[in-house]
Amino acid sequence: MTTGTPEDGPFAEERSALDEAAAVVESAELTAEAEQEMAVLDQRRRILFVHAHPDDETINNGVTMAMYAAANAHVTLLTCTLGEEGEVLVPELEHLAADRDDALGQHRVGELAAAMEALGVTDSRFLGGPGRFRDSGMMGLPTNDRPDCFWQADLEQAAGLVAEVVREARPQVVVTYDENGGYGHPDHIQAHRAAMRGVELAEDEGFTDAGAREPWSVSKVYWCANPESRMREGLRALRAAGDSTSFEGLDPEGPLPYTVPDERVTAVIDGTGHVAAKLSAMRAHATQITVDGPFFALSNNLGDQVWALEHYTLVRGSAGETDPETGWETDLFSGLGV
Numbered sequence: 001m002t003t004g005t006p007e008d009g010p011f012a013e014e015r016s017a018l019d020e021a022a023a024v025v026e027s028a029e030l031t032a033e034a035e036q037e038m039a040v041l042d043q044r045r046r047i048l049f050v051h052a053h054p055d056d057e058t059i060n061n062g063v064t065m066a067m068y069a070a071a072n073a074h075v076t077l078l079t080c081t082l083g084e085e086g087e088v089l090v091p092e093l094e095h096l097a098a099d100r101d102d103a104l105g106q107h108r109v110g111e112l113a114a115a116m117e118a119l120g121v122t123d124s125r126f127l128g129g130p131g132r133f134r135d136s137g138m139m140g141l142p143t144n145d146r147p148d149c150f151w152q153a154d155l156e157q158a159a160g161l162v163a164e165v166v167r168e169a170r171p172q173v174v175v176t177y178d179e180n181g182g183y184g185h186p187d188h189i190q191a192h193r194a195a196m197r198g199v200e201l202a203e204d205e206g207f208t209d210a211g212a213r214e215p216w217s218v219s220k221v222y223w224c225a226n227p228e229s230r231m232r233e234g235l236r237a238l239r240a241a242g243d244s245t246s247f248e249g250l251d252p253e254g255p256l257p258y259t260v261p262d263e264r265v266t267a268v269i270d271g272t273g274h275v276a277a278k279l280s281a282m283r284a285h286a287t288q289i290t291v292d293g294p295f296f297a298l299s300n301n302l303g304d305q306v307w308a309l310e311h312y313t314l315v316r317g318s319a320g321e322t323d324p325e326t327g328w329e330t331d332l333f334s335g336l337g338v
């Protein structure tokens, strides 16, 4: 007795073959569509920033992130800790501190989300997931010895987690700190190490990540760089304007921490037009940054001069087009053809 279903009717075999052929064609069309989408994605600019705590991204790269996000690049932020050991500049939030409620980390997750909103960045992740690695505290403190802190992390394991993000986000450009972490904070030094090793692992065919993603080779890596001459000029302007409290103890004519010799700078991003976004993102990090002090008041008067320029050192890949006057690149994707 026939069931009336196509399998039993006349030409059943032919119908079945046609159905299979149609499925193959449909699958081929879907593959072609996916390949087309991938081809479009491959042409899109993608940049990854690897930082230690919530607020570092805005302080070091606020206008860079805002500028590229506004230009439709895919901007990914990878933050290695939640900043649990930070100070609390907002009196009514002092109870969050590590030695009280120990709830600052969770609060800073919210601050970071607000800062990303201000910068227009939609892809913000924590290394190994929120809370995987704890803020180690300033160099030399007992918190550096906590087994769960980032400074005590197994570097190869942390780098493997960075490599997973690199393989997934497939950035042409990666930005992190120099070997001193900018100013010697243990989490900054460890973020530098994990980022640099993670870039190596991401392209290593012998490295198998948890998601078995395809290897990805990052074209250019930059370190954040704060040129000494710019810090000195800024300090002179502050002291001349009567601000003796900002950067307390720093002599404009003396040694300047947080800076690199000018000759180490190879690129500058002029984020004029995105300064308001950077200051708004700074305000979002309210427990860490006070933006109503004399320094910011002065910078508001100096306008873009203070906040619009962010400097970098190219440490992997070749420089593209450079400004004939400075010899610096003015676009981190320069020379990549994207």
Ligand SMILES: CC(=O)N[C@H]1[C@@H](O[C@@H]2[C@H](O)[C@H](O)[C@@H](O)[C@H](O)[C@H]2O)O[C@H](CO)[C@@H](O)[C@@H]1O
Residues within 6 Å of the ligand: 053, 054, 055, 056, 059, 083, 084, 085, 086, 087, 135, 136, 137, 138, 185, 288
């Ligand atoms: C910009 C940055 O990396 N901030 C870190 C840093 O914060 C400093 C720390 O709280 C110090 O005690 C203060 O005197 C100094 O003013 C702060 O900049 O270290 C914190 C603890 O590891 C960290 O949470 C914060 O993000």
Ligand SMILES: [Zn+2]
Residues within 6 Å of the ligand: 052, 053, 056, 185, 188
């Ligand atoms: Zn930091």
